Structure formats: C-alpha cells, structure tokens
Amino acid sequence: MTDAGSPLPAIQPLVAGNWKMNGTKAALAEVIAISDWIDSAGNTLKADTMICPPATLTMVMAELCSNGKVLIGGQDCHPLASGAHTGDISAEMLADAGASAVILGHSERRSDHAETDNGVRAKVEAAHRAGLTAIVCVGETAGQRGAGLTLPVVARQLEGSIPDAVTAENTIVAYEPVWAIGTGLTPTADDVAEVHAMIREALQKRFDVAGSRMRILYGGSVKGSNAAELMSVANVNGALVGGASLKAADLIQILEAYCK
Numbered sequence: 001m002t003d004a005g006s007p008l009p010a011i012q013p014l015v016a017g018n019w020k021m022n023g024t025k026a027a028l029a030e031v032i033a034i035s036d037w038i039d040s041a042g043n044t045l046k047a048d049t050m051i052c053p054p055a056t057l058t059m060v061m062a063e064l065c066s067n068g069k070v071l072i073g074g075q076d077c078h079p080l081a082s083g084a085h086t087g088d089i090s091a092e093m094l095a096d097a098g099a100s101a102v103i104l105g106h107s108e109r110r111s112d113h114a115e116t117d118n119g120v121r122a123k124v125e126a127a128h129r130a131g132l133t134a135i136v137c138v139g140e141t142a143g144q145r146g147a148g149l150t151l152p153v154v155a156r157q158l159e160g161s162i163p164d165a166v167t168a169e170n171t172i173v174a175y176e177p178v179w180a181i182g183t184g185l186t187p188t189a190d191d192v193a194e195v196h197a198m199i200r201e202a203l204q205k206r207f208d209v210a211g212s213r214m215r216i217l218y219g220g221s222v223k224g225s226n227a228a229e230l231m232s233v234a235n236v237n238g239a240l241v242g243g244a245s246l247k248a249a250d251l252i253q254i255l256e257a258y259c260k
C-alpha cells in the first residue's frame with residue numbers, strides 16, 4: 001500500500017534483450033522487425049521492450065528506435081564520466097548515444113573482468129548520475145547452487161551491488177542463475193518463485209515502497225517455449241534474454257507471453 005493507503009499500481013513488465021558481443025549493422029533489420037511487430041501488437045502488448053546492443057550499434061539503433069517503442073540499453077559502463085580509460089565507455093556517453101538503461105554486473109562481466117559487488121555498485125551510481133536505469137544482475141553459480149548457497153549468494157550480491165539511494169524507476173534487478181545462461185537449462189518455476197520472493201522481500205525491507213515497485217527480471221535460457229510459464233511466476237516482472245533476443249522472430253515469441 002502507498003502512504004495514502006491506496007493499492008500500488010501493477011508493475012509494467014520489461015523484456016530486455018542482451019545482445020552481448022553479437023551484432024553488426026546487418027542486425028539492425030531485426031530491431032526494425034521487432035519495432036514493426038510492436039506497432040502491429042498495439043496495446044495488446046503489456047510489456048516494455050528493450051534491446052542492449054554492443055556499443056558500436058548504440059547510437060544508430062537509438063536513432064532507428066527514436067519513436068520509443070524499443071528502448072535501447074548499454075551492456076556496461078565505467079564508474080567515471082570521462083578520462084584516460086582506454087576501451088571504456090561512460091554512462092554519460094551511453095546516455096548521449098540515446099540509451100536509457102545499462103546492464104551492470106552481468107555474470108560474464110563479473111567472471112571475465114573480475115567485477116566485484118563494490119565495483120558494480122559504483123557503476124550503478126554512475127548510471128544514475130547520467131540519468132540511466134541500471135539493470136543490476138545477480139545470480140549463483142552451479143557450485144553455489146549445489147552447496148545450497150543460492151539465497152545467501154543472491155542476497156549478498158543484492159546488498160553489495162545496489163547503492164542506498166534508488167528509485168523503482170532507476171533500478172531493475174535481473175536474477176540470472178549463472179548455470180542457466182546459454183545452456184538451455186532453467187530452474188523450476190518453484191525455484192524461480194523462491195529466489196524472486198527473497199529478492200522482493202530484501203528490496204522492500206531496504207527501499208520500502210520503491211522496493212515493492214522495482215522490476216525483478218528473470219534471465220537464463222528464456223525462449224518462446226518457456227516464457228509464458230516463467231513470466232507467470234510471482235514477482236517475475238519480465239525477462240533478460242540473451243540468445244533468443246538476437247532474432248526478431250525469437251524475441252517476438254517471448255513478447256507474445258505478454259500479449260493479452
């Protein structure tokens with residue numbers, strides 16, 4: 001309930017495609033096809049749609065999607081606004097290129113670039129400074145899951161990676177079990193429900209109403225054939241999609257789970 005005692009409005013789901021290190025100019029046709037499909041779906045589609053392309057495509061894709069039907073996000077940013085950091089991109093640069101969000105702390109960044117919770121938190125603060133929504137990824141490895149550590153690992157990542165001052169608009173959590181990414185494996189609906197319930201409770205405890213309103217995405221081998229089941233789990237407010245976001249036809253099958 002809000003302070004005024006009225007019920008909170010429903011959370012608008014988000015389906016975000018993470019293209020990772022995939023996509024050249026030829027792939028822009030996929031985004032045009034997604035945007036055209038969203039047009040034809042009209043208001044039967046009850047979700048927002050985002051594509052997070054590689055940095056080389058951010059600006060051209062943002063220009064192509066300037067009608068706002070497909071939102072554009074980055075895949076990482078540096079904590080600083082500018083400076084001598086060869087190869088890095090700042091949150092301000094992503095915003096300037098037309099992005100409205102940025103994925104931070106993805107498990108591939110955490111493993112490939114030794115990113116820590118503290119480092120991710122600094123990037124989330126940078127995203128907010130630049131006016132971007134931060135999509136903060138958390139999730140356990142297969143080993144941690146086997147050891148029964150899923151909930152404590154995710155709780156620690158949440159606590160460490162998200163700064164103290166956030167809003168329901170500027171921060172999204174993405175739960176992505178590392179072992180489910182790109183493997184075709186997914187947790188059961190009950191397992192997803194358990195983790196998302198814990199995340200919701202932790203967010204509410206820490207951020208009050210903002211924590212009740214924040215979107216919590218599920219990611220890890222989401223595809224057309226499992227989207228409806230996964231997206232109907234309590235506290236799942238959308239999906240972060242890797243492989244199945246690269247082709248318009250595959251992403252559209254996932255979006256169809258949100259057509260009513």
Ligand SMILES: O=C[C@H](O)COP(=O)(O)O
Pocket residue numbers: 018106176180181182183184219220221222240241242243244
């Ligand atoms: O960011 C997206 C995730 O890593 C999921 O990737 P996937 O859908 O290919 O499993």
